Amino acid sequence: MQDPYVETIHYSELPDLPPERVLARELATYKREAGRLIAEGHEGRWVLIKDDAVIGLWETMKAAADAGDRQLGRVPFMVRQVLTRERVLRQRYV
Amino acid sequence: MPHFTLPVSPDGYLLQILLGLRATDMAALQAAGQPIPAPLHARALLDTGTDRTAVSTSLLRQMGVLAFGSVETHTAGGPVTVDLYRVSLSVPSPAGGIDPALAHPEWVVTEFLHAPPNIDVLIGLDLAEKWLLILDGPGQRFTLCF
Numbered sequence: 001m002q003d004p005y006v007e008t009i010h011y012s013e014l015p016d017l018p019p020e021r022v023l024a025r026e027l028a029t030y031k032r033e034a035g036r037l038i039a040e041g042h043e044g045r046w047v048l049i050k051d052d053a054v055i056g057l058w059e060t061m062k063a064a065a066d067a068g069d070r071q072l073g074r075v076p077f078m079v080r081q082v083l084t085r086e087r088v089l090r091q092r093y094v
Numbered sequence: 095m096p097h098f099t100l101p102v103s104p105d106g107y108l109l110q111i112l113l114g115l116r117a118t119d120m121a122a123l124q125a126a127g128q129p130i131p132a133p134l135h136a137r138a139l140l141d142t143g144t145d146r147t148a149v150s151t152s153l154l155r156q157m158g159v160l161a162f163g164s165v166e167t168h169t170a171g172g173p174v175t176v177d178l179y180r181v182s183l184s185v186p187s188p189a190g191g192i193d194p195a196l197a198h199p200e201w202v203v204t205e206f207l208h209a210p211p212n213i214d215v216l217i218g219l220d221l222a223e224k225w226l227l228i229l230d231g232p233g234q235r236f237t238l239c240f
Contacts, residue, residue, distance in 0.1 A: 009166055015175055022161050023177060061202070065162055065180065074122040076160045079178075091167045091176075091204065092143030093216050 008085040011035075025051050026078035037082045049078040057082070095226070096195065097239035098187050105212055107140035107229070107236050112192070113149065113215070114182045115157060116200050131157055133182075136214035140227070140236075144218035147183070147201065150209035154179055165204060176205040183221075185238075195240045 011034040017024040026049045033054055037047060046064035048055040050072055058064040064079040100109065114133035115123070123130050134153060146165070161177035184197040198221075206216055226239035 007168055014166065015173075017164070017175060021175075021177075023164050027164060027175075062200075068162065069118050069122075074119065074126075074160065077162060079163045086166070088166045088168050088173065089145040089204070090143055091145070091148055091169045091206070091216065091218075093139070093141050093170065093206075093213075 007088040009088055010085050011038075011083065014086075022076045023078050026076075029054065030078065030080055034082060038084055042082050043084065044082065046079055046081050049080070050075075095239045096193055097226075097237050098189070099235050099237040100188065102234045102236060105137075105139060108213075109138045109140065109185055109217065109238070110188075111136050111138045111215060111217075112184045112186060113153060113157065115159065116180055116182050119159065119180075137212065138215035138217045139213045140222060141216040141218060142222065144216045146204050146220050147218040148176075148204045148206035148216040149179070149181065150206045150214045152209070153214050154181075154205060157181065167204065169207075171208070174207060176207060179203055179205070193240065 011031060014027065014031055017027050029049050029052050030047065042057055045057045045059060046061050047057050048064045048068050055071060056067060058067060061079055061081070068077045068079060112133045113136050115130065120130050134156060136153060159179045159181055161179060163178035164175050165178055167174055167176050180200055180202055182199050183201040184192045186192050224240070228237040228239070230236060
């Protein structure tokens, strides 16, 4: 059961990033693909995305990120857990 | 249990930490014939209102680390999307040296947007929950046990 005190957001409601942000395309790709990945039973797994392409899925963040290092080299890419609702982290320093 | 005690500063519960590149990043730079930046000393504030340790954008740029994800955060200024980075992070003892328990060759941090000039890093619960912290308010000091 979801903790009512933990703020979450549905994947379809993730705000788009401005085009100048480094992972703007990858986030758009994730939002486009997340529904299909969840429907195919991949919820909870970690997806690796570069530009408009889903590279693959892994069981842990580290495995997906290491695969990105190996397959893509030292470039920005996106690793994200496939979730219907993901947690919003707190960063409360004023 | 190993520990050290630090004074409480006017800015709060502050620690000096060391930030550097991961071994994978260093190997990639070396292979490309590029210089490897030295680890950076940073002023880090223990912040129990922060879930994941956050590093100022300017330090991340200095280090040349690359984003590998993003996450939604709720800040005092409202919701904001921040990027995720992988760095090496360690907490040196005030007496010198780094205990292996306080050295993390690969740690995932978020970007700390709008960091004030006196604080480079927010130490979040992801790191703080690995330690036993004793906050001595009347004595104006705190002890970090690990």
